[in-house]
Amino acid sequence: MQSRLGEFQKRGANVVAIGQGMGSEAARIARMLKLGFACYGDPEHDAYRALGLGRTGLFGLTLAPFLSDPAGSLRNIAQADMRAAANPRSDVFRLGGALVADRTGTIRFLQRSQSTTDLPKTDALLAALDAI
Numbered sequence: 462m463q464s465r466l467g468e469f470q471k472r473g474a475n476v477v478a479i480g481q482g483m484g485s486e487a488a489r490i491a492r493m494l495k496l497g498f499a500c501y502g503d504p505e506h507d508a509y510r511a512l513g514l515g516r517t518g519l520f521g522l523t524l525a526p527f528l529s530d531p532a533g534s535l536r537n538i539a540q541a542d543m544r545a546a547a548n549p550r551s552d553v554f555r556l557g558g559a560l561v562a563d564r565t566g567t568i569r570f571l572q573r574s575q576s577t578t579d580l581p582k583t584d585a586l587l588a589a590l591d592a593i
Contacts, residue, residue: 533578
């Protein structure tokens with residue numbers, strides 16, 4: 462996402478990331494990763510529930526990702542913030558997703574991750590923006 466941020470900006474989009482921790486924790490991770498977009502915390506997981514984002518189990522967190530996407534699994538481990546994972550507000554089983562909403566707040570695209578390596582494709586997000 463970061464490497465193609467300019468493509469979102471050219472389309473007039475505001476990119477926002479929502480994480481599980483407090484706002485200060487999201488800001489720390491944004492600084493650590495040198496992100497050029499806003500990051501907010503959702504310590505009660507309200508946004509996750511509102512969007513119907515799921516959870517995985519122990520198999521889905523550990524072995525299943527390695528079987529389906531070994532490279533993605535290794536990348537996730539290398540980028541993992543173990544301090545954040547130890548946070549009591551963090552749910553390591555929580556799956557993410559991505560959405561595109563128009564200026565009225567209507568959701569035009571929503572991907573609910575089915576695994577820890579099932580990340581939204583940047584091209585799909587850009588195509589959804591182009592369709593608005």
